[in-house]
Amino acid sequence: MKKNKLKILRLHDKFYLKENRYKKPKESFKFLVRLLKKLKLNFKNEIRIGDFGCGNGESSYYLINQFPKANIYGFDILPELINKAKKNVKNVKFFTGSVLDKNLTEYNTYDVSLLIGVLAIFDDFETALNNLIYWTKPNGKIYILSFFNNYPFDVNIKFSKSKNWQVKKPKFWESGYNVFSKQTISKFLKGKKRVKDFKFYDFFIKKSLKMNHKDYLRSWTINSNKKKLLINGTNLLHTFSFLEIKLKR
Ligand SMILES: C[S@@+](CC[C@H](N)C(=O)[O-])C[C@H]1O[C@@H](n2cnc3c(N)ncnc32)[C@H](O)[C@@H]1O
Known part of the structure; x- marks a missing residue:
C-alpha cells in the first residue's frame, strides 16, 4: 500500500511581520558583532556581508549601524518579509530566494556569510553549508547560529499544533527545531577542502524572557x-551555539 507522505511546513516565521525589534537588537546579534570585531577584517573598507535567512531585516539593521561602510545583502525565502525589510532597513540590498538554491547568489562573493536561526528548519544541514562555503570568498568567514548537540546524536524534530491533529496523524508537520550534533558537523567540515578551521561558541542569553501565552512557539x-x-512549547531545551567557519586563502 502506498503511504501518503505528510507535508512538512514552516509556518512560524510570519510572526516577523508583526515584530519590530530593529532598535532593540537581540543578544545573539550583539554576540555575533563581538565575534566579528575580533576578526582582523577592515570594516572601514567595503567588505561584503551576506545575511542568509534575514527575516524582516532586524539583524541587517543592527549590522549596518555597527559597520556603516559594509555592503550588506539580505536574502529570505518569504517575499513579505523581504518587502518589510526593504521598507525598514536602509543601505542594505534585499532579495527573495532560498539558501538551498546554489544559484541564489554568486560564487566567492562574501567576506562574511551569516545564517542566523535558519539551519534547524532543514532536515539536511549539508546543502545550506555547502552553499555558504561556495558563496564565501577565500579567507572569508561564516557564522551560523543554531541548536547544536554536545552529545553524539542528530535529532529530527517535527511538531504539530494540537488543534491540527486528525485521526492517527496531524494535517501536516512543522519544522524548525532540528538539532545537529557538533560531532556530525565537525566530521563534515573536516572533509571540506576550502575550510581552514572552525569553532563552536556556545551562546547563553542573559536577560529573562517571559512565556508568551499567545504564542507558545516563542522561547522563554x-x-x-x-x-x-x-x-x-515543544518542551525542548534550545542549546544555541554560533558555529564559526574560517575558509582558506
Ligand atoms: C527564525 S527566523 C530568523 C530570522 C533572522 N535571521 C533573525 O535572526 O532575526 C528563520 C528565517 O529563515 C527563513 N527561511 C526559512 N527557510 C528558508 C530558506 N530555504 N531560504 C531562505 N530563508 C529561509 C524564514 O523565512 C525566516 O525569516
Whole structure:
C-alpha cells in the first residue's frame, strides 16, 4: 500500500511581520558583532556581508549601524518579509530566494556569510553549508547560529499544533527545531577542502524572557545553575551555539 507522505511546513516565521525589534537588537546579534570585531577584517573598507535567512531585516539593521561602510545583502525565502525589510532597513540590498538554491547568489562573493536561526528548519544541514562555503570568498568567514548537540546524536524534530491533529496523524508537520550534533558537523567540515578551521561558541542569553501565552512557539527562559536556558512549547531545551567557519586563502 502506498503511504501518503505528510507535508512538512514552516509556518512560524510570519510572526516577523508583526515584530519590530530593529532598535532593540537581540543578544545573539550583539554576540555575533563581538565575534566579528575580533576578526582582523577592515570594516572601514567595503567588505561584503551576506545575511542568509534575514527575516524582516532586524539583524541587517543592527549590522549596518555597527559597520556603516559594509555592503550588506539580505536574502529570505518569504517575499513579505523581504518587502518589510526593504521598507525598514536602509543601505542594505534585499532579495527573495532560498539558501538551498546554489544559484541564489554568486560564487566567492562574501567576506562574511551569516545564517542566523535558519539551519534547524532543514532536515539536511549539508546543502545550506555547502552553499555558504561556495558563496564565501577565500579567507572569508561564516557564522551560523543554531541548536547544536554536545552529545553524539542528530535529532529530527517535527511538531504539530494540537488543534491540527486528525485521526492517527496531524494535517501536516512543522519544522524548525532540528538539532545537529557538533560531532556530525565537525566530521563534515573536516572533509571540506576550502575550510581552514572552525569553532563552536556556545551562546547563553542573559536577560529573562517571559512565556508568551499567545504564542507558545516563542522561547522563554528557565533558570538552571545560574544560567538561563531557553525552552518553548515543544518542551525542548534550545542549546544555541554560533558555529564559526574560517575558509582558506
Ligand atoms: C527564525 S527566523 C530568523 C530570522 C533572522 N535571521 C533573525 O535572526 O532575526 C528563520 C528565517 O529563515 C527563513 N527561511 C526559512 N527557510 C528558508 C530558506 N530555504 N531560504 C531562505 N530563508 C529561509 C524564514 O523565512 C525566516 O525569516
